[in-house]
Amino acid sequence: MTTETVNRAELEAKVKEVYRAVAQYPTGRYHFRTGRGLAEELGYPGWLLDHVPPSALESFAGVGYFFDLADLSPGERVLDLGSGSGTDVFAAATAVGTSGRVVGLDMTEEQLEKAERLRMEAGFPQVTFTRGYIEHLPFPDASFDCVISNGVINLSADKPEVFREAARVLRAGGRFVLADIVTERPLTTQIVCNADLWAACIGGAAQADEYRSAMAEAGFILERQERNSYEFLSGRAREATSKYGVMSLSFLARVKA
Numbered sequence: 167m168t169t170e171t172v173n174r175a176e177l178e179a180k181v182k183e184v185y186r187a188v189a190q191y192p193t194g195r196y197h198f199r200t201g202r203g204l205a206e207e208l209g210y211p212g213w214l215l216d217h218v219p220p221s222a223l224e225s226f227a228g229v230g231y232f233f234d235l236a237d238l239s240p241g242e243r244v245l246d247l248g249s250g251s252g253t254d255v256f257a258a259a260t261a262v263g264t265s266g267r268v269v270g271l272d273m274t275e276e277q278l279e280k281a282e283r284l285r286m287e288a289g290f291p292q293v294t295f296t297r298g299y300i301e302h303l304p305f306p307d308a309s310f311d312c313v314i315s316n317g318v319i320n321l322s323a324d325k326p327e328v329f330r331e332a333a334r335v336l337r338a339g340g341r342f343v344l345a346d347i348v349t350e351r352p353l354t355t356q357i358v359c360n361a362d363l364w365a366a367c368i369g370g371a372a373q374a375d376e377y378r379s380a381m382a383e384a385g386f387i388l389e390r391q392e393r394n395s396y397e398f399l400s401g402r403a404r405e406a407t408s409k410y411g412v413m414s415l416s417f418l419a420r421v422k423a
Contacts, residue, residue, distance in 0.1 A: 180361040189276040192224040197366030197400040217260040219284040225251035229317035230345025230394035235418040241265040242311040247300045248318030252281035308337045315344040329384035339423040348374040350411025386419035
């Protein structure tokens with residue numbers, strides 16, 4: 167699954183460019199939808215979204231809903247890979263309460279700055295935001311009860327390393343709950359080499375069976391998989407979706423005890 171056909175420096179720059187814009191100009195035109203309306207269509211209940219700062223929600227760009235699978239409890243420790251402006255972090259913080267802990271990790275400064283400002287304004291003492299990369303997590307082993315991620319791992323050029331790192335920071339039996347973009351058929355080199363389509367969550371999408379295999383090789387046992395109702399906006403993204411069976415799936419997996 168590790169791709170050598172995309173220029174990683176170009177990819178990182180493009181992803182940061184796109185998600186910097188999502189933080190600063192959430193109503194702009196992108197390959198994908200953003201905002202509360204998207205979250206509601208994906209299945210987020212209104213009462214939960216009411217606990218999320220509106221300015222975080224306006225920059226929400228997730229691809230699925232998985233908090234029913236996560237089944238978070240008060241006091242749990244949660245890590246969000248690619249936390250953006252914080253929608254899923256604040257949702258998780260609502261579930262774990264002030265006795266819990268939620269950490270959001272992101273590589274884009276503008277997203278982190280916005281999320282931290284919203285955290286302070288809304289009063290979430292159990293939340294912290296950290297700059298970093300999902301392939302190299304700056305946390306000790308067995309630090310979390312649950313790792314979540316929404317539409318982010320497809321952006322990584324080294325997905326197996328992301329899965330290994332997620333397994334490392336989870337306690338034995340800990341949960342890995344995520345939504346991501348995958349495909350039914352392999353993408354062409356032309357698409358995989360296109361940093362614009364990577365940043366749009368298309369170019370880096372792995373085949374679903376390879377995605378599941380990489381999770382298993384990292385030490386996860388897959389318990390549940392659900393398909394999400396998700397559609398891209400741009401013509402190029404829609405064309406790829408139709409041709410290669412691009413879709414959004416949510417997964418619940420556990421680290422082998």
